[in-house]
Amino acid sequence: MKHYELAINFYKQKGPRHDKALWAIRQKRDKAIKEVDEWEELREKASKIKDEVINNLQDYVKEFIKNAKKEGIELFFAKDAKEHNEIVFDLLKEINAKKVVKSKSMLTEECGLNEFLEKRGIEVIDTDLGERIVQLRGEKPSHIVLPAIHTTKEEVAEILGESNTDPTYLTHKMRELLRNEFLSADAGISGANFLVADKGWAVVCTNEGNADLGAVLPKLHIISVGVEKIVPSMRDLGVFLRMLARNATGQKITTYTSIFGRKENGKRVIVLVDNGRFERLNTEFKETLKCIRCSACLTTCPVFRRSGGHAYRYVIPGPIGSLLAPLNNKEEYSDLPFACTLCNSCEMVCPVKIPFSKQLVKMREYVTKDDFAFKFIETSLHSPFAFKLFSKIIRLTPKSILKKALNEWSKYKEFPTIPPKRFIDG
Ligand code: SF4
Structure with missing residues (x-):
């Protein structure tokens, strides 16, 4: 089904509630950024830092690898999703792992890691509250920061077999269940929000501390991350940390911001993934590599708010997904750049200044280039x-x-x- 059909179905069932919930987050975000007088300067800086990185990506990858090795982190480079999944599987096979705890990582969603490992007999437990909800419901995340925003508290109670629908009660229940999974897992897998080139460190931001438990408790911690997540230095990292949570949910900073270097009680491995990113550098869509996955463009988008994330059918929905999905599969996702009114709200909130209006129009040209009617x-x-x-x-x-x-x-x-x-x- 195409976006508009799925969007209409979703809107009839849950659209107004979804719209209201996301609009409240957008308002919280607006309030939070007003507290930072130099917000626009930060955006300018963030955009320039990302330009610098993507224009010299090869060099920054080399620098990061050199410094991460010095830190005592084992490194792999995966050219595509298949290679990434095989590397992760081999690492888990080496320790005869039967169960892994995973914290939210859009890259592992992009690579289809859960399905790959489960087919080979390894149980994957998603540990982010929202991710675990969608996993238990047999669904995919519908938002990159709020994966279960499309579900109601009654639906969450139902999958947990509870009659009490109080959100705090349900959160505590899930916490209890997950605690046992952490304690019995053979390995932890996480993504990373940033990689600091001059230190060789990985930075993970969460609100639940689940990535930290997965990184520390099991003997093996694997970080799966796209090459574009590199920032040159700790000074540059500061710019992004000040923006990420404010722009995403209106928080001052994420509750847990953890910096991972050497793992004292076992092995830490980073799998750097290309999966088309280097090729994208040579296209007119290279600026999409600047994205820090804050999710503000999804939350603000009037189409996303009413259609829900599943209507996009791609792992990353919303405005940024409408640029990324057709680059991944032009035929399958050619309708997405048209699921947009060009209102420009996404461009206004993007912390790295991705020029959405221009990019979406270019993407419309790209997907219709060979279309007979056009x-x-x-x-x-x-x-x-x-x-x-x-x-x-x-x-x-x-x-x-x-x-x-x-x-x-x-x-x-x-x-x-x-x-x-x-x-x-x-
Ligand atoms: S495109 Fe910009 S606003 Fe959207 S998720 Fe990425 S950084 Fe955030």
């Missing part, structure tokens, strides 16, 4: 003769046929009435 329209608009002929054909075709053949959108909207004569013909 080629036909382009040719008609370039030739007065073809244009005349085309408008004549349109006028002679019954509206019901036009509606069916040309405009799926008109299932839900009134198809415009075509005037009997062209303007130029009086």
Whole structure:
């Protein structure tokens, strides 16, 4: 199903509640950023730091690898999702792991790691509260920071087999269940929000401390992370830490901001993943690599708020997902850049200043480049003769046929009435 069909279904069931919940977060975020007088300067700095990194990515990757090795961290480089999953599986096989605890990582979602490991007999327990809820419901996250924002407290109570729907009670219940999983896991897997090149450290930000337990309790801690997460130094890290939580949820800072170097009680491994990122550097969409996954563009988007994240069908939904998904699979996700009103709200809130409006328009060109209908329209608009002929054909075709053949959108909207004569013909 396409985005608009899934969006309509979602809106009928949960749209207004979802919209209201996300709008409240957007307002909290607006209040939090007003407390920082130099917010716009920070955005400018963050954007420049990210430009510097993506323009010299190869060098920063080398510097990070050199310093992480000095720290005593084992490193692997995976060119794609398959290689990433195989590396992680081999590491787990070495210690005969049967169960892993995983904290939220969009990269492991991108690589389909859970399914890969589970097929090979390794149980994966997602430990972020929202992630665990969607895992137990057999769903995918619908938001990159609030993975279960589409679920109600009644639905959460139901999967836990509880009649009490009080959110605090349910959170404590989940905490109890997860504590046992942490204690019996053979390894922990997490993502990383940032990698500090000049130190070789990985930085993980969470609100629940689950990544920290997964990193510390088991003997093996694997960090799966995309190469674009590098920042040059601790000084640069400070810029992003001041922005990330404020821009995401309106908090001053994430509750736990942990910096991981050498692991004292076992082995820490970082798997750096390319999966098309280096190739993207040579495209007009390279600025998408600046994204720090704060999620503000999702939360503010009027389409996302009403359609829910699952309508995008891709691991990263919302405005940034509408740029990333077609780069991953142009045919499958060609509708996403059109699931947008170009209102520009995403660009206004993005802490690294990704030029969304321009990028989304470019993406529309990219996905329709080989589309017959768009080629036909382009040719008609370039030739007065073809244009005349085309408008004549349109006028002679019954509206019901036009509606069916040309405009799926008109299932839900009134198809415009075509005037009997062209303007130029009086
Ligand atoms: S594109 Fe910008 S606003 Fe959206 S998640 Fe990434 S950093 Fe945040």
